[in-house]
Each structure stands twice: as C-alpha cells, then as structure tokens.
Amino acid sequence: MEEEFRKMRRFRQEITEEECRQVLKEAPRGVLALRGENGYPYAIPLNQFYNEEDGKLYFHGALQGLKLDLITKNNKVCFTVLDEGFKKEGEWPWHFRSVVCLGRMEIVENRDKVLSICRKLAERFYPTKESIEEEIRKAGSRVNVLVMTIDRMSGKLVKEA
Template sequence: MFREMRRKKQLLSEEETSEIIKAHSAGVLSVTGDDGYPYGIPISYAYIDGNLYFHCAKEGHKIDAIKRNDKVSFCVIDKDEVIQETFTTHFRSVVAFGRARILTEDIDRRAALESLVGKYSPDYMQEGQKEIEKDWSRVCVVEVKIEHMTGKAAKEIAKYKE
C-alpha cells in the first residue's frame, strides 16, 4: 500500500524515527485542500503510542479538509545542514502517513489536550488544566493514527552509521 524507500541505505531504524518525531515541537501536516490542492500547515503536536494529537479551531481549511478526506501526511525535519562546497545538505527527516479523526469523546479529548500540555508546558500542568477548561467548548482535537512512517538520513550521515 505504501511505497518502499528507494534508497534503503538511508532508511533510519524505527527507533531513530520514533525518537525524531517525539523530540520535535512542530511539523507540517498535509491534507487534501480545496479543489484537490495539497494544503500543508505547520502544527504543534504530541506523539503517543504511534498516534499524533493536535488541537485547532473547530472551523477552517484544515478541519474542512479532514472531514472531506481523512488521509493525511506529516513531516518533521530533524537536521538540515547545508554543505555549500558539495552542493548538498546533511539531513534527517521523518514522513508519516495516517488517518485523521476529530475526537468527540470527552475522555479522549482531555487525554490528548493533557498530553499537549505535558509536552509543551510540563512545569505548568495546573495552569494547563485551567486553560483546557477555559477553551473546552471552542477547541477541536484531532488524532492521526499513523499507518506508515519512515525516517531518512542523507547518505553522508547514513555512512557514519555503518
């Protein structure tokens, strides 16, 4: 169903791939937007047990797109070092494919929002609970069940692993 990576020597392990997606604070979510145009939008997210969670407004381009087509992709760039003299970059990145769904059960919504507070403001959990309560009726929470995820590194970096 998903393509195999063409340059298998550059494939990161599942462990490295998971570490990258857990470590970062932002990535780009891509959906099928209006009139079939791709729509990529930077988001903050939490990655837990193979799923991504993010919050957003209840209305807008992103939510309309997810309601029309739940298939999404998500990308995180871990490293991007330009090497001028060799006309290349030393990079590490992750691409994930999955299905997005708007969470409707209060217990699921709360758990996802608490995971976001825990990731971005771990020293302010109590204040985060108040923020969740304040915005509860206005916030939309989305889960992306990842079906396929790969990590890739520039061949120059991959060589160092061998």
C-alpha cells in the same frame, strides 16, 4: 485492503522505526498535508503528540475550519517532521532526521480524551501544570483533537550538502 507504498529510493539513509518514533516524540512541530480545495494541496504547521501506547499521532485545533472540512471530505493525510539536526565535528553541513507518516485522520469525539490529550500536548510547551490547567479552563470548551492512525512511516538521515 492493504495499500502498496513505494520503497525509499535512498535506503542507505533510512532510519529505523524506533528512530522514527523518537523523532516524532521529540520534534516540537511538523507539517500536516491534506488534499486541499480546487486541486491544490493544503499543508499547515502543527504541534503533535505521539502516543507510544497506541502508536498514533494527536493534534489540537479549533472546532471548525478548513482543516476539518478537508479531513471530512478525505481523511488520508501526510505528516512530516524534522529533528533539530546536528553538525559533526569538523564538518559544516547539518545532519538531520526526517520522518514522513501517511495515514488517516479522525476527530476524537470523547471530551475526556480530548482534554487528556490536550494536557499531554501542553506538557511539551507550557512551563507549569497550573498554566496548562488555566488554559484548559479558558479554552478547553473550544478545542478539538484529531487522531492520526499511521498506515506507513518512513524516515531518513540527511546530510545537507
């Protein structure tokens, strides 16, 4: 069953799918929103890895906790990122691109894939391969990886004014 999604209201600000993927690859972090407890939304900042090969988003975290409990109950999620932004010469407001992804989250069960994704994610933040391997040696057995299959992705260029 294909789900219907509302069209973007400000279509002139819409960015292309290729631009959306670029923002997902470059943005250091975003906010994951889940259906929370007691009817409240639950949104947390996370680092992500956008895999161009399969078009999916990957996240790392602990082996247990509220995030995993909520995903087990309802795996529909929203992930939002903003790029660094820029100012046009002679203008004061910031311009930035935002991307909103709606999709379904699953736990990656294969330990080799978990560690492979952790390495790819860590390459964005750690200074050396040696430091990545040291962290995996220390904490690799306690890490979990989640994968988000994107059902809908939209983005726009916003001028903060």
